[in-house]
Amino acid sequence: MAELELIVIVSNTLVVLATFLATLYRIKIERDQIRTVKQEVKATDCLEAFRKYIKAERDSVAKMNKQELDAFLDYLENLGKC
Numbered sequence: 001m002a003e004l005e006l007i008v009i010v011s012n013t014l015v016v017l018a019t020f021l022a023t024l025y026r027i028k029i030e031r032d033q034i035r036t037v038k039q040e041v042k043a044t045d046c047l048e049a050f051r052k053y054i055k056a057e058r059d060s061v062a063k064m065n066k067q068e069l070d071a072f073l074d075y076l077e078n079l080g081k082c
Contacts, residue, residue: 054061064072 061069061072
């Protein structure tokens with residue numbers, strides 16, 4: 001009878017440990033999801049601001065010479081890199 005109680009205690013302990021580990025992993029996944037959503041919102045805001053800027057400065061961009069345009073495109077290509 002004592003062996004059966006020991007088996008039940010050990011198995012319950014393992015189930016609780018597995019549940020705890022699964023909960024920690026779920027918290028990690030949810031934290032990553034929140035971080036991703038925040039980055040997407042920030043990227044959307046930046047893109048919207050960029051669209052507004054391009055609309056306002058469309059004529060200036062169209063009139064740039066090749067050297068200015070290349071420098072501007074290089075700037076845009078490296079924008080946001082760490």
